[in-house]
Amino acid sequence: MQNQKKLSGEERRQQILEFLKSETQPQKGGRLAEIHQVSRQVIVQDISLLKAAKHPILATPQGYLYNQPQGPEDKYTSIIACRHTKADMEEELIILVDHGVVIKDVTVEHAVYGEISGQLMIKNRKDVERFCQLMEEKQASLLADLTEGIHLHTLEAEDEHALIEAKQALQKSGILVEEETD
Numbered sequence: 765m766q767n768q769k770k771l772s773g774e775e776r777r778q779q780i781l782e783f784l785k786s787e788t789q790p791q792k793g794g795r796l797a798e799i800h801q802v803s804r805q806v807i808v809q810d811i812s813l814l815k816a817a818k819h820p821i822l823a824t825p826q827g828y829l830y831n832q833p834q835g836p837e838d839k840y841t842s843i844i845a846c847r848h849t850k851a852d853m854e855e856e857l858i859i860l861v862d863h864g865v866v867i868k869d870v871t872v873e874h875a876v877y878g879e880i881s882g883q884l885m886i887k888n889r890k891d892v893e894r895f896c897q898l899m900e901e902k903q904a905s906l907l908a909d910l911t912e913g914i915h916l917h918t919l920e921a922e923d924e925h926a927l928i929e930a931k932q933a934l935q936k937s938g939i940l941v942e943e944e945t946d
Contacts, residue, residue: 790827822883845941857892863930868918
């Protein structure tokens with residue numbers, strides 16, 4: 765989709781929006797920059813403007829994704845509390861995806877900033893592998909490092925049973941945070 769004439773910023777943003785809506789997989793900023801013959805930084809700015817205009821675009825480790833709203837009858841969701849170190853991150857993610865669960869995000873409660881979230885959209889082992897590799901390459905810290913390992917995940921599954929089994933597996937591995945009894 766090479767542009768014949770130079771587009772205005774508004775025209776380019778509209779094309780980016782339509783492109784993201786038509787794609788089912790996340791799209792890297794570099795690819796969008798190449799398509800529109802602009803820098804990746806221009807794409808980052810365009811995405812920020814689209815998000816500010818209330819377009820539901822998620823910035824995930826795999827790229828940008830238009831968040832198609834789905835009704836509650838389509839999927840089951842749950843928010844879980846977990847605690848682990850970076851060494852156990854891959855185990856946690858694999859347990860979830862192996863039970864057919866999508867890890868939509870990670871959230872921590874920061875003492876100063878309040879809630880801090882990152883969009884993940886991890887759906888399968890290949891996504892887990894890419895995420896772990898990216899964390900290693902960038903020498904990135906977990907958001908959970910800010911909260912002594914405690915974090916929340918929003919999970920999504922096709923059926924409620926998958927969520928229940930995934931939670932049981934996390935509980936068995938010692939990753940799921942459970943209520944403390946006095």
